[in-house]
Amino acid sequence: MTREECLLKGKIPCEETGIAVKHTLCDICSPGIHCGVDVYVKDGEMLKIEGTKPFPANNGALCTKGASGRQYAYREDRIQAPMRRVGPRGSGEFEPISWDEAFALAAEGLNKSKTEYGAEATVFLCGYSKWYRTFFHRLAYSFGSPNYLTESSACWWANIIASRCVFGHSTMADIPATNLVLIWGNDPFTKNVHQTKFLFELKQRGGTIIVIDPRRNAAAEQLADIYLRPRFGSDGYLANAMARYIIENDLHDKAFIEQYVTGFEEYRDYVMGFYMETAEQVTGVPAGDIERVARLFATTDPSTISTGTGLTHHKNGFNNNRALLSLAAICGRFDRPGTLKPGMGPTTYCYSPGGFMSKEPQFINSVKPKNVRPTIGLNRFPLFAEMMNEGQSMDLANQILSGEPYPVKSAFLAGVNHMMYPDSPRFLKALQSLDFIVASDIFWTESCRNADIVLPACTSYERSEIKCYVNKFMFYTKPAIPPRFESRSDVDIFSGLAKALGLEDELLCAGYDACARWMLEESSGIKDWEAFKASEKPVIAPNAKAYEWGTCLGQGPRTPSGKIELVSQVIAKYADHGLEALPTYHDSDDDADPEEYSFVLATGCRNHNAIHSRLHNCQWPRSLRPEASVDINPADAKRLGIQQGDTVELRTPLNAITVKANVSLIANEGELLMFHGYPEADVNRLIHADHLDPYTGFPGYKQLRCKLTKMG
Ligand SMILES: Nc1nc2c(c(=O)[nH]1)N[C@H]1C(S)=C(S)[C@@H](COP(=O)(O)OP(=O)(O)OC[C@H]3O[C@@H](n4cnc5c(=O)[nH]c(N)nc54)[C@H](O)[C@@H]3O)O[C@H]1N2
Ligand SMILES: Nc1nc2c(c(=O)[nH]1)N[C@H]1C(S)=C(S)[C@@H](COP(=O)(O)OP(=O)(O)OC[C@H]3O[C@@H](n4cnc5c(=O)[nH]c(N)nc54)[C@H](O)[C@@H]3O)O[C@H]1N2
Ligand SMILES: [Mo]
Secondary structure (H helix, E strand, O other), X not given: OOHHHHHHHOOOOOOOOOOEEEEEEEOOOOHHHXXXXXXXXXXXXXXXXXXXXXXXXXXXXXXXXXXXXXXXXXXXXXXXXXXXXXXXXXXXXXXXXXXXXXXXXXXXXXXXXXXXXXXXXXXXXXXXXOOOXXXXXXXXXXXXXXXXXXXXXXXXXXXXXXXXXXXXXOEEEXXXXXXXXXXXXXXXXXXXXXXXXXXXXXXHOOOEEEEEOOOOOHHHHHOOOEEEOOOOOOHHHHHHHHHHHHHHOOOOOHHHHHHHEEOHXXXXXXXXXXXHHHHHHHHOOOHHHHXXXXXXXXXXXXXXXXXXXXXXXXXXXXXXXXXXXXXXXHOOOEOOOOOEEEOOOOOOOOOOOOOOOXXXXXHHHOXXXXXXXXXXXXXXXXXXXXXXOOEOHHHHHHHHHHOOOOOOOEEEEEOOOHHHOOOHHHHHHHHHOOOEEEEEXXXXXXXXXXXXXXXXXXXXXXXXXXXXXXXXXXXXXOOOOOOOOOOEOHHHHHHHHHHHHOOOOHHHHHOHHHHHHHHHHHHHOOOOHHHHHHOOOOEEOOOOOOOOOOXXXXXXXXXXXXXXXXXXXXXXXXXHHOOOOOOOOOOOOOOOOOOXXXXXXXXXXXXXXXXXXXXXXXXXXXXXXXXXXXXXXXXXXXXXXXXXXXXXXXXXXXXXXXXXXXXXXXXXXXEEEEOOOEOOEOHHHHOOOOOEOOOOOOEOOOOEEEEEEEOO
């Protein structure tokens, strides 16, 4: 081998190989933690990626999802060019067209719908990606439609709404400064590997980690000093029984409650009905363990609770979450180091708090249409409506199919996969019935195949974006490679469409940089925008400030009473919708016959090998779990004569899918676990579209009655 061949084989960046290292971000998962990535590029091609070593968010580490970034960008089913449908809807018959033609046709279809049915009849719906949401939101409003809807109808926002009802603010566990943490319905090893670093540090300094999860996840295996394994959806009972124990044993923080909390008497009287013996029966957790954890939480100071979407993906998930936040409230675990940290400002358009007041809300709301018909889903879910500046997309299919309270006739789907929605075939059917659909995505999906115009978006490796981080720095990324094929950045697509639609929105039409500068330059205090834009590395945001503990309590929590509310005044207004102001507990089992559908199925608890619908087609992550498979406890498998790898059917009263059995202790007896998003086994076919939490409209993804049958 020649020296040059050696260097090339080793992918050594230098003049001789022509390999350069470009710094950017991986945006494949949760936006608060996008990791720094070094991309090794030669002739415009990504050769490999690594985590950026000194990057504060990840310091060189990448998770299985991030490490697959090159395979993600080079997935074979990338949409290569703008496309126009030429065959029947769903046939997949398209022809490539130019961007100009695509914009013109998209604008023509959407404007026609607007002229015939009003702007409200067009829905602007987006999925996972967050970086372009503010721009998309503005596009919807500039067009005149109130119907901006997102995947936040199912993701993390139910947790935030619960926090806001209790504390008036979103909250986050301050693990770096705590002595004890309850990891309650949260899977840090899989979801957010950065949190695990703080958990290992907590362990090293002698702190206590308690995991409360029906699924024996990696945190339960590797970190837990105590592991409680409640039944799915029973956490409200568990938390209220703990509250009773804490109050009866005089372990609550009376001075804190006196000064900052309202509704204590009513709450106390309510939780007195939660007996330890019944708690053991309902939750399956031994009474002694419940008492031990309640005592430890109340007597270890500071202590905190770290939750996740696992808790709120239940028909009773919202109140369960409020029940455990109430525990923190009665123990005074709020707004002090090591407890729950309040979020003060609006989330920035980068979807993470940058430590300064970005002008994102003005950017969106200054063009908010007035005197329009009600936003989709908000009549049905008034609490969600009060807390969110967007529609509840779980009601979208209903409205499309029924035409009530008014018709929806067209859609712009920006990164939407119908497979993420409960009763996904019904959701797709609703989309298919629309007059006109524009869809943008990186990859060909079944949802795209049903659109009229398909627009190719690019990945974070092929475009620029600004990202603000909690640690007060900001990064203006640059494309590591040119956009593949004819793909474009999503925000360029929105600006192009805004122009073609003839919208009177100069700022949006001016494009990404102009809009971002409008929102962020003055608010962040960046003095030289062009230098920031040119910088290869993140910079400090001069106006960013670290949170000063006690500010929130000093100003008074932003609840109607100005106090922490155990009886929520916001919720009390919606008593006629059946919503209860106390964190009441109701069983969240569904209506299926428990004899026939004897298992409880939890769908979508996170797996390392997948992110929603997006990594199933990538070789490395797929190899970690090559087949769509359901986790089943060895005792259940033995009882049913099921071996590892056997083909089994999962059936609910709605539908059935066929998958492989993965016999594993991760699932408790009587419970099954199945990840969502597999093209060949879409578990959301099994979930009824109305299996929703009445408070937030969030789907009960994680608790379904299910029948399991061995096939063949
Ligand atoms: N059964 C079950 N279902 C679930 C869940 C569960 O736990 N169980 N979890 C729910 C949760 S928490 C969430 S957040 C949702 C996620 O639901 P979605 O956000 O809908 O899921 P994704 O498949 O990640 O992305 C949707 C589409 O966006 C495309 N896309 C990705 N990035 C971009 C981009 O930058 N630009 C464009 N234009 N398109 C892009 C993807 O290719 C994909 O086709 O799923 C929900 N669905
Ligand atoms: N690898 C990977 N990472 C991801 C994603 C992905 O698809 N793949 N998706 C991203 C997104 S959009 C989100 S929202 C986050 C979500 O990440 P998490 O918030 O961690 O969500 P889950 O893994 O769904 O659930 C967390 C834990 O809650 C448990 N759980 C479920 N039901 C209950 C219950 O009733 N009670 C209790 N106590 N625990 C319960 C589950 O067993 C699981 O261990 O992950 C993000 N990160
Ligand atoms: Mo999510």
